Amino acid sequence: MARAQRTPFVILGLLALSGRRPRSGYEIRKVIDTVISSFWHESEGQIYPALEHLAASGAIKVQSETKKGRKKTLYAITAEGRAQLRSWLVAPVEVGKPRDELILKLMFGSETEIPDLIRHVEAHRARTEAGLAQCRRWEREGIKNPIRYRPFVQLTVRAGVHLCEANLRWAEETLQSLAAMNDAARTINPAKKT
Numbered sequence: 001m002a003r004a005q006r007t008p009f010v011i012l013g014l015l016a017l018s019g020r021r022p023r024s025g026y027e028i029r030k031v032i033d034t035v036i037s038s039f040w041h042e043s044e045g046q047i048y049p050a051l052e053h054l055a056a057s058g059a060i061k062v063q064s065e066t067k068k069g070r071k072k073t074l075y076a077i078t079a080e081g082r083a084q085l086r087s088w089l090v091a092p093v094e095v096g097k098p099r100d101e102l103i104l105k106l107m108f109g110s111e112t113e114i115p116d117l118i119r120h121v122e123a124h125r126a127r128t129e130a131g132l133a134q135c136r137r138w139e140r141e142g143i144k145n146p147i148r149y150r151p152f153v154q155l156t157v158r159a160g161v162h163l164c165e166a167n168l169r170w171a172e173e174t175l176q177s178l179a180a181m182n183d184a185a186r187t188i189n190p191a192k193k194t
Helices: 003-017 025-034 044-057 079-090 101-107 114-144 150-188
Strands: 060-067 070-077
Touching: 003 025, 003 044, 003 060, 003 070, 003 079, 025 044, 025 070, 044 060, 044 070, 070 079, 101 114, 114 150
Parallel strands: none
Antiparallel strands: 060 070
């Protein structure tokens, strides 16, 4: 199943977690871009067509709200939408093929300068540190604000923490290896700029 075909289930799941509170397309997008971005991405070009499709199929209901003179479209999951979500949840997980440009660039690293690779890994480390800090904030907030689905969100947050910690360990190990290779290259060819 292509990722685009999973977009409706991402939306249904987020609306289900909202309880009875409907969300706008913007709010759904914001949750995707912040809360689940460490393990799932959807583009705006996928979200809005999926919302239209879900509304047409009866999986979500559409409401209009006007606040301060601004019209806002809100979406809420229906019983049909919950049934579709449950059906997807019990289906076997289809694992996507990985695409990690950093790993690919490291594989071809002999074709560039080591300091370039070091900069890439340092940038990866910085992004991962920020992701870990966010996961730890969510962990603290979840403990302070228990909700009916907290154990499931907590499992997801813990996965994020473990993945970030593993990525940080890998980044440190890789930076040490690259630094050693860079030092060795300077020893062999001191005139070469690195």
